Amino acid sequence: MAAQLNTLIRAACEYVCPVPPVAGAVSAVRRCAAEVLADWRVCPGIVEDAMLMVSELVTNAIIHGLPPAELRLSWVPDDGDGVLRVEVTDAGPARPAGQPLDGIDPDEHGRGEAIVHALATRHGIRVHSGGVTRWAELAAV
Secondary structure (H helix, E strand, C coil), X not given: CHHHHHHHHCCCEEEEEXXXXXXXXXXXXXXXXXXXXXXXXXXXXXXXXXHHHHHHHHHHHHHHECCCEEEEEEEEEECCEEEEEEEEEECCECCCCCCCCCCCCCCCCCCHHHHHHHHCCEEEEEEECCEEEEXXXXXXX
């Protein structure tokens, strides 16, 4: 019985936030994510990197994906440490591959995925019938 209770205490926390396709969405989603991570008492080192990941993945979904989009955070605590998973799902690419983005300077964009990969313990992309999910995990060490 004690093992079951311990498992329940360490159960994953999950939060889902819709991403509106409007100006200011990234900062609004970041604020919500920061509040959730504070409530979950995620260690500050993970929170800092997570906020950057949220910004980059949400921006990517708004610029490159079709709405609707959503952010999903999952936290699995483990003896004071844990693993945070950041996922952003959109409805698929907004334009064909290789088509340039109108009005977007390529010198100022295009590094978000590299930033996420550099910060993440693990990362990936999953294409499914509902669209595309880009995810990254951060592990406390």
